[in-house]
Amino acid sequence: MSSVRTPSAPPAPPIPEWSRLVGDALKQYGAWHTYGKLMEARAAYPNDLSLRGYTEIIRNTIVRDFMSHPKGMQMVPKLSAEFLTNFDRFNLSAQEGYLVSLIDGRLDLQKLLILSPFDQFTTLFNLAKLQHERAITIPQ
Amino acid sequence: MNNYTIAENLKSPIAIITERGAVAWRNHAFAQQFGTDAQQWLKEGVRAVAGESGWLQGFFVSDDEQRTVDVEIEGRTYRVERILAVADYGEPAVALWFEDVTAQREMEQAKSDFTSMIVHDLRGPLSGIQGTLEFVLSQEGSKIDSVYTDLLQEAQRESERMMALINELLDFSKIESGNFTVESEPIRMAGILKRAVRSLQSVASRDEIFLLTAHGRDVPQIVGSVEKLTQAIINLISNSLKFTPKGGLISVGAQIVRNGESPEAIVVTVTDSGMGIKAAEIQQIWEKYKQTRNKSLRGGGGTGLGLYIVKQIVEAHGGEVTVASIEGVGTSMVVRLPVKRAA
Numbered sequence: 001m002s003s004v005r006t007p008s009a010p011p012a013p014p015i016p017e018w019s020r021l022v023g024d025a026l027k028q029y030g031a032w033h034t035y036g037k038l039m040e041a042r043a044a045y046p047n048d049l050s051l052r053g054y055t056e057i058i059r060n061t062i063v064r065d066f067m068s069h070p071k072g073m074q075m076v077p078k079l080s081a082e083f084l085t086n087f088d089r090f091n092l093s094a095q096e097g098y099l100v101s102l103i104d105g106r107l108d109l110q111k112l113l114i115l116s117p118f119d120q121f122t123t124l125f126n127l128a129k130l131q132h133e134r135a136i137t138i139p140q
Numbered sequence: 141m142n143n144y145t146i147a148e149n150l151k152s153p154i155a156i157i158t159e160r161g162a163v164a165w166r167n168h169a170f171a172q173q174f175g176t177d178a179q180q181w182l183k184e185g186v187r188a189v190a191g192e193s194g195w196l197q198g199f200f201v202s203d204d205e206q207r208t209v210d211v212e213i214e215g216r217t218y219r220v221e222r223i224l225a226v227a228d229y230g231e232p233a234v235a236l237w238f239e240d241v242t243a244q245r246e247m248e249q250a251k252s253d254f255t256s257m258i259v260h261d262l263r264g265p266l267s268g269i270q271g272t273l274e275f276v277l278s279q280e281g282s283k284i285d286s287v288y289t290d291l292l293q294e295a296q297r298e299s300e301r302m303m304a305l306i307n308e309l310l311d312f313s314k315i316e317s318g319n320f321t322v323e324s325e326p327i328r329m330a331g332i333l334k335r336a337v338r339s340l341q342s343v344a345s346r347d348e349i350f351l352l353t354a355h356g357r358d359v360p361q362i363v364g365s366v367e368k369l370t371q372a373i374i375n376l377i378s379n380s381l382k383f384t385p386k387g388g389l390i391s392v393g394a395q396i397v398r399n400g401e402s403p404e405a406i407v408v409t410v411t412d413s414g415m416g417i418k419a420a421e422i423q424q425i426w427e428k429y430k431q432t433r434n435k436s437l438r439g440g441g442g443t444g445l446g447l448y449i450v451k452q453i454v455e456a457h458g459g460e461v462t463v464a465s466i467e468g469v470g471t472s473m474v475v476r477l478p479v480k481r482a483a
């Protein structure tokens with residue numbers, strides 16, 4: 001009795017231990033740095049489904065931190081002095097540019113979410129990014 | 141003692157069957173169990189019925205080396221497993237292992253029928269209780285004392301939880317009994333996500349959790365069941381709600397995976413800022429009756445079937461599920477659904 005065996009497939013490249021790597025990066029370098037690294041990793045591992053999940057966990061962390069401002073939904077974003085004097089320095093995406101056009105120093109977060117054409121999470125993430133890049137400030 | 145001698149004396153029936161359904165070799169147990177009549181039902185296994193290949197043909201056309209099927213033979217149910225492909229008989233042949241699982245399958249069927257019956261009998265009265273509570277609580281200008289209103293609201297919440305558990309059990313019994321089919325209607329995934337988020341928004345607000353959508357309007361259509369996919373997303377959000385603390389955030393997103401210009405798949409993510417899952421438990425969460433050791437923050441432990449049902453629904457749509465989690469930071473449930481065009 002002889003068996004027919006199919007040739008074994010070449011070994012797949014090892015998948016990094018994302019949970020530990022992302023957790024460590026988050027502790028050491030913060031959410032924005034980790035987010036940048038995850039976007040690079042996604043280009044290297046386009047078919048890794050869990051990597052999308054880790055990216056979403058970090059985006060979620062960024063948005064939750066942004067919303068934890070003491071004034072919550074009543075926070076009023078303002079354009080920063082740096083942005084007003086030197087806006088060419090800021091390389092804004094189309095979505096960020098649109099949101100910047102809504103910020104007048106009077107509209108609070110709740111109203112901005114209503115006026116924004118983007119979904120709530122995307123709006124909040126873009127506002128958090130604008131704050132991180134110092135294009136907007138949020139007075140306490 | 142060579143391999144043949146070992147196989148010859150095993151207590152389970154084993155035989156080498158050719159592609160045409162002929163017995164090329166059999167052990168003692170096979171001869172005792174099936175005698176000389178085996179040829180008859182093996183020929184049936186080769187015949188295609190209504191365009192579907194016979195069970196025996198499946199072992200020759202499938203690439204799955206570990207393939208097993210349940211086969212009715214002379215009034216009993218046998219689990220037939222392919223051990224290996226054999227090349228010594230002038231035509232393709234396979235060594236098959238037959239295990240009598242009649243008693244086991246009967247017990248499973250009885251268990252499933254019983255669950256189904258119990259669940260139906262519980263749902264009726266519970267729907268009545270929910271309707272009554274809803275009616276009483278909706279009366280404007282009611283003279284009910286606020287203490288009683290709180291108690292009635294508590295009763296309403298608990299009845300909702302009980303209904304969710306019963307529905308999970310009902311879906312589980314459908315899956316286990318094989319009565320789980322997926323329709324092929326064109327569906328808008330963006331609508332499903334919105335509906336699922338809307339249905340749990342009041343629960344999230346009550347628990348002071350932000351529940352946000354994170355997808356645009358251009359999510360492509362897929363083919364499947366609106367009802368089942370909505371339920372899968374609701375199960376995922378409900379699970380996140382259980383493990384997310386007050387002030388936390390749950391986002392429900394959809395991304396499009398493209399192959400060139402055309403959309404190939406939709407990736408749905410339900411992400412929370414909960415306590416995360418221990419690395420050792422991460423792959424077990426999709427199994428039935430499995431729950432993480434991390435205690436749920438609210439709503440008790442549940443049946444341990446919610447995520448198992450999600451996996452069954454997604455796989456029935458040709459998709460896959462996975463999970464990403466960082467302890468103390470959050471968890472993201474990831475669902476990939478292929479974009480198929482309606483026929």
